[in-house]
Amino acid sequence: MAEVRLVNLAKAFGPVQILKGIDLTIPDGEFVVLLGPSGCGKTTTLRLIAGLEEATSGEIFIGERKVNDLPPKERDIAMVFQSYALYPHMTVFDNMAFGLRLHGVRREEVDRRVMEAAEMLELTPLLARKPRALSGGQRQRVAVGRAIVRNPKVFLMDEPLSNLDAKLRVQTRVELSKLHMKLGVTTIYVTHDQMEAMTLGNLVVIMNQGIIQQMGTPSDVYDRPANKFVAGFVGSPPMNFFPALVDGEEELFFQMASFRLPVLPERCAALAPYRGKDVVFGIRPEDINMGGGDGAVHIPVTAKVDVLELLGAEIFLYLSSPEGIFVASSASQKLLSQKFLKLKATAVSFIARVDPSTPAKEGDSVQVVFNLGRSHAFDADSERAIY
Amino acid sequence: MNIAATAIPKEVKQSQRYRDPRPFSVRFREHMRRNRLAYLLLIPAFVVICATVIYPFIYAFNLATTDTNMYNINSPTKQPQFVGVGNFVEIFSNPEFYTVLGRTILWTAVNVICHVAFGLWLAVLLNRNLKMRGLYRTLLVLPWAIPQLIVAMMWKNEFNTQYGSINLILQSIGLPAIPWLTDPFWAFVAVCITNIWLGIPFMMVIILGGLQSISPEYYEAAQIDGATAWQQFRNITVPFLRPVLTPAIILGTVWTFNNLNIIYLITKGGPNNGTQILVTYVYRAAFDFYRYGYAAAFSVVIFLILLIFCLFYIRATRGAQEV
Numbered sequence: 001m002a003e004v005r006l007v008n009l010a011k012a013f014g015p016v017q018i019l020k021g022i023d024l025t026i027p028d029g030e031f032v033v034l035l036g037p038s039g040c041g042k043t044t045t046l047r048l049i050a051g052l053e054e055a056t057s058g059e060i061f062i063g064e065r066k067v068n069d070l071p072p073k074e075r076d077i078a079m080v081f082q083s084y085a086l087y088p089h090m091t092v093f094d095n096m097a098f099g100l101r102l103h104g105v106r107r108e109e110v111d112r113r114v115m116e117a118a119e120m121l122e123l124t125p126l127l128a129r130k131p132r133a134l135s136g137g138q139r140q141r142v143a144v145g146r147a148i149v150r151n152p153k154v155f156l157m158d159e160p161l162s163n164l165d166a167k168l169r170v171q172t173r174v175e176l177s178k179l180h181m182k183l184g185v186t187t188i189y190v191t192h193d194q195m196e197a198m199t200l201g202n203l204v205v206i207m208n209q210g211i212i213q214q215m216g217t218p219s220d221v222y223d224r225p226a227n228k229f230v231a232g233f234v235g236s237p238p239m240n241f242f243p244a245l246v247d248g249e250e251e252l253f254f255q256m257a258s259f260r261l262p263v264l265p266e267r268c269a270a271l272a273p274y275r276g277k278d279v280v281f282g283i284r285p286e287d288i289n290m291g292g293g294d295g296a297v298h299i300p301v302t303a304k305v306d307v308l309e310l311l312g313a314e315i316f317l318y319l320s321s322p323e324g325i326f327v328a329s330s331a332s333q334k335l336l337s338q339k340f341l342k343l344k345a346t347a348v349s350f351i352a353r354v355d356p357s358t359p360a361k362e363g364d365s366v367q368v369v370f371n372l373g374r375s376h377a378f379d380a381d382s383e384r385a386i387y
Numbered sequence: 388m389n390i391a392a393t394a395i396p397k398e399v400k401q402s403q404r405y406r407d408p409r410p411f412s413v414r415f416r417e418h419m420r421r422n423r424l425a426y427l428l429l430i431p432a433f434v435v436i437c438a439t440v441i442y443p444f445i446y447a448f449n450l451a452t453t454d455t456n457m458y459n460i461n462s463p464t465k466q467p468q469f470v471g472v473g474n475f476v477e478i479f480s481n482p483e484f485y486t487v488l489g490r491t492i493l494w495t496a497v498n499v500i501c502h503v504a505f506g507l508w509l510a511v512l513l514n515r516n517l518k519m520r521g522l523y524r525t526l527l528v529l530p531w532a533i534p535q536l537i538v539a540m541m542w543k544n545e546f547n548t549q550y551g552s553i554n555l556i557l558q559s560i561g562l563p564a565i566p567w568l569t570d571p572f573w574a575f576v577a578v579c580i581t582n583i584w585l586g587i588p589f590m591m592v593i594i595l596g597g598l599q600s601i602s603p604e605y606y607e608a609a610q611i612d613g614a615t616a617w618q619q620f621r622n623i624t625v626p627f628l629r630p631v632l633t634p635a636i637i638l639g640t641v642w643t644f645n646n647l648n649i650i651y652l653i654t655k656g657g658p659n660n661g662t663q664i665l666v667t668y669v670y671r672a673a674f675d676f677y678r679y680g681y682a683a684a685f686s687v688v689i690f691l692i693l694l695i696f697c698l699f700y701i702r703a704t705r706g707a708q709e710v
């Protein structure tokens with residue numbers, strides 16, 4: 001077991017910079033999920049740690065050792081590939097024993113360790129089979145088994161569940177979680193599935209375009225996203241964003257294209273520097289509720305239901321606010337940016353996630369209230385979270 | 388399979404296998420009526436195969452049991468006589484047959500082993516990320532694109548004792564000239580070199596195709612497991628290549644075993660029959676000595692040898708093919 005530390009790690013393929021300076025410390029025994037959209041460099045990061053790819057610059061430490069110049073086998077890691085890469089001509093037993101045999105482990109010891117891992121993963125009845133004769137889920141378990149018999153310091157897993165069907169994926173997710181608790185080996189798990197990331201990881205690292213956007217517990221990244229990318233990437237359906245103008249004299253408002261919302265008193269200090277400037281107002285679909293509101297803080301907003309998706313336990317409402325006439329207060333009128341003026345004419349679409357008992361139909365006009373305590377605001381240029 | 392067969396109760400099994408109670412003639416007519424178009428479409432291919440494969444095959448077997456030769460094949464007075472297994476008795480009682488058979492096996496083994504070894508070596512090299520890989524590949528496939536006649540002529544000149552470039556090179560570094568085409572041993576080496584050179588591209592292309600279908604993840608997994616380059620080759624490359632190598636080796640063996648062209652064009656089986664293999668021997672029996680029946684019997688023997696080889700080879704490698 002060991003801590004994994006990446007220091008200013010960069011990787012370029014030819015002229016293309018893929019990883020742009022990654023700094024990451026993964027504590028010993030932690031289960032860390034690397035989450036990010038396709039092509040953001042997750043696999044590349046993992047392959048650098050494994051030693052399958054050479055870093056352009058920066059350092060990789062596993063435990064106390066700098067491993068940049070060590071070949072994969074000396075890094076004491078095990079990797080589970082997305083395609084599993086099980087050797088088709090070897091039985092399950094041989095697949096799991098292969099690495100041990102190469103390391104010259106004694107025969108009885110090989111048998112013992114393989115049997116132990118097989119027991120743990122419920123593979124014992126399958127040991128004599130070839131991978132061809134296994135189901136997807138069984139193959140996945142063999143791939144995991146091959147990794148754990150080696151007793152490595154670090155597990156690297158690259159989307160190990162992406163070839164499984166939805167139900168099996170959930171089941172295997174739970175099993176991987178249990179396995180980690182039992183073994184306590186530092187695990188770096190790559191996925192682009194945020195459900196997997198949120199449920200599996202003690203820590204989630206969100207990447208985009210070769211840069212770490214945020215690292216934190218699942219609730220950190222969900223409730224306190226560091227920037228607009230994280231806010232929009234985590235959560236499904238994604239957070240709603242509204243271009244807004246911070247308006248007002250003493251009390252501040254978010255002025256949207258066709259409606260305005262008050263800024264809660266405790267947020268005013270953070271937003272004061274943005275008075276008269278563009279920001280992005282963000283709110284998650286579950287923080288938009290149907291109803292009239294109390295009129296003071298929870299000002300109802302009228303919107304039209306474009307599409308209604310019933311998902312059993314909840315309903316997604318695809319709403320659009322009507323085009324409205326927008327009047328800014330005289331104080332900020334002269335500060336209005338061109339960008340905002342352009343936006344004001346368009347209707348804004350957003351999604352609400354509501355109770356299935358909601359009596360709404362497509363085409364209806366409904367009243368919704370935004371739960372402002374759970375709203376977010378982002379700098380329009382840097383996209384960093386203001387709060 | 389056995390388990391399933393015993394587990395199913397007899398009544399169930401019988402009821403599951405439907406048997407048409409009508410007589411064969413009725414069923415046959417119905418079958419023909421339903422599949423008339425299919426059979427119609429098959430007829431041209433069937434006719435061509437009959438004319439080019441099946442008829443010559445039967446004809447050769449028939450010929451092998453006669454003493455047909457130049458004097459009686461078209462003669463108004465003499466008829467070829469049926470001799471039964473006479474030709475075969477003659478073949479197997481001739482000590483030269485065993486010498487030639489031994490040489491043929493040596494020739495085939497040397498050639499096929501070298502084809503596979505060099506082909507594998509070049510394919511592994513070409514499968515790396517080389518610069519100008521396309522150029523190398525084209526150059527290496529070139530021998531294949533040249534007509535065999537030209538290849539044979541070219542090499543025959545290279546083997547010339549006085550002005551062939553091989554001897555010139557040997558002499559320039561102070562070694563004696565080799566009597567390539569006048570000494571039986573060196574003549575055999577010469578035809579082997581030529582045919583090896585000629586056969587490598589085929590194996591290389593086949594193996595390269597096989598190599599390119601191996602996902603790099605297997606090698607990466609093995610690297611992480613700690614396999615050396617040799618262990619990766621043994622445990623990944625070889626098993627993954629087996630399904631493409633098996634048919635390639637069978638084909639290569641049959642072709643080489645029956646390769647008349649190169650030997651005939653370079654040495655004509657000489658000097659002193661030192662490069663004679665079974666097919667050149669048959670060719671000589673048929674077209675130099677005009678003993679058609681004898682040559683046909685000889686061909687049948689060659690066919691049976693190759694048939695046995697193929698059966699053994701396929702059986703020996705079937706387990707591996709299941710991958």
Ligand SMILES: Nc1ncnc2c1ncn2[C@@H]1O[C@H](COP(=O)(O)OP(=O)(O)OP(=O)(O)O)[C@@H](O)[C@H]1O
Pocket residue numbers: 013018036037038039040041042043044045191192
């Ligand atoms: N060997 C390579 N040569 C050139 N470019 C590469 C190479 N490997 C990866 N890339 C590029 O690097 C970028 C990041 O790739 P990477 O495989 O790390 O993405 P990822 O985050 O794992 O995506 P996914 O979720 O789709 O697996 C991609 O744009 C990819 O095209």
Ligand SMILES: [Mg+2]
Pocket residue numbers: 042043044158
């Ligand atoms: Mg990837």
